[in-house]
Amino acid sequence: MTRGLCVVLAPPGTSAERLALAIAALGRRGVELFAERVWEAAGETAALVGDAQPGNIVLICFEPLIAAQDPTGEAFDHPAIDSAAFHLGATLGPAADGIKIATTARQAEAIPHAVLSAAECSLLRERIALRRAQMETSEPVLAVLSRHRHRAKVELVRWEGREAVKKTFRATSGKAMANEIAFHDDIAPLSPVPAGILHRTDTALYFEYIAQRPTRSGAFNLPLVQLLTLKSLAQLADFARLVTARGWDPLDLTPRDNVLIAAQTGDLRCIDFEFARRAPTPLKPEAAAFLAGLRNDDAEAALFDVGMRQDPYPGKWRPFTGLSRDSFLHDPAWLQRVKRTVVHPVWLGWRALGVPQRRRAHLRRRAALLRALALEVNPC
Incomplete structure (x- = not known):
């Protein structure tokens, strides 16, 4: 199994509505559902999972842009899984009680082998490889511009002899791409403000490159x-x-x-x-x-x-x-x-005073959500 798996265990009896909400929340962080199964908690795999119980609903998901050499995250196997877990917890709130996410690559690989057939495991590997291939860039990449890659990856590329910003959308982000195109096609003829689209493919948009002035300091x-x-x-x-x-x-x-x-x-x-x-x-x-x-x-x-x-x-x-x-x-x-x-200097000074407190509160909330969602690893 390749790296990039995100395996979720939900309590027995979790409603279809809650599962759909969880799947959608993960999807907004680039995590794609492959299969939904029921956990039997049998065999060697059970020893890896401290929180599992018979009847758990298992969501086998993956984030295809996670690479083997990437660092591990704060609580999970990768920072992208940390981000997905935090968003899942923030979305479900108290309804997330009992939902867990595999914390280690070993857990995330073992559970699919326990609930999927050999043919399904092979299909999962093929699906991940396909999604990675769909996101590959053939043009020379001059710079990586992506901040999060939740819906697309953004790169400065050399395209037809000029610099262009290429936005390659995930296979699951067709609506985001459609929104981008619809807005551009309606507004761009009326205003020079939106970045112009130079070229379109089924999965990518090429935008004009706009060299910008810095807008932050302090x-x-x-x-x-x-x-x-x-x-x-x-x-x-x-x-x-x-x-x-x-x-x-x-x-x-x-x-x-x-x-x-x-x-x-x-x-x-x-x-x-x-x-x-x-x-x-x-x-x-x-x-x-x-x-x-x-x-x-x-x-x-x-x-x-x-x-x-x-x-x-x-x-x-x-x-x-x-x-x-x-x-x-x-x-x-x-x-x-x-x-x-x-007025502004006074307002800005007042706001700056609260920045450390807001930051600490955010980090505490994030850490608490990640701990609550982390699937226990048995010490044995």
Whole structure:
């Protein structure tokens, strides 16, 4: 068996709804389901697993981009499995009680052999190899640009004699690719802000490469100095009004993550619209999820990360705009300048004071979730 397996054990009687929620949560972290089986807890494999009991539901999953030489994670076999486990715990909350994930490569390899036939194990290896082959890049790679690779890997490549950003989507991320294309094809003819698509294949998009100016500096990874210019603010506010007027809500659009300032022109550009969704009627910018977060009663809330239900503006917008949401969208430039001079330093100082505490709280919560989900390894 090759490395990259993610094996989940759920208590007997876990509902189909909970299992579907767990599978979807893992999928949002690039972990793909291969098979669902029932654990008999027999033979030598049982000695490796301290928490298993007869009747456990076993989800045999894998993350194909995990390589043999990659480091181990904090609690599991790989940092990507750590990330998937944390997201699973955050998604299920108390409903995750009793759900466990194999902590070691030995566990993750032994359990499939116990619940799958030899033919199925062979098919699993073939599936992992296929997924890896589908993600291979044939062009010369100049730089790796991916942050997480949950839905796609992003690389700067040499394509047809020029630099281009190649975004290769996972086989399970067809919707993300479709969202990206639909948003681009509707908005790009109306605005120069979205990065242009140069070429398309069944699994990849080639974007223009935009050399960018740095937008971060200072302590705690906060942009203490480099606020967006008033020109960039105006361009971003205009872009927000344009896309919402056409019913679009690019859920994860934030200055922190996917707003660029072109080095040559100083113009504002935006990338990554995998989560863009479209309503049949225009939206109010201040109520759109990319500026205000997903509402808990949103019909599609369960399809997205739990973090998207939090207000993104304080952490992902205001440190870059230097303004409240209302001021960013509605104030004239002269008033924005005054507020950024007088109010923003006070707000930023207040927020910076809370950074260490928020960081410690996040690390404690993460560690607790990983411990709760870790499948016990028998000492014998």
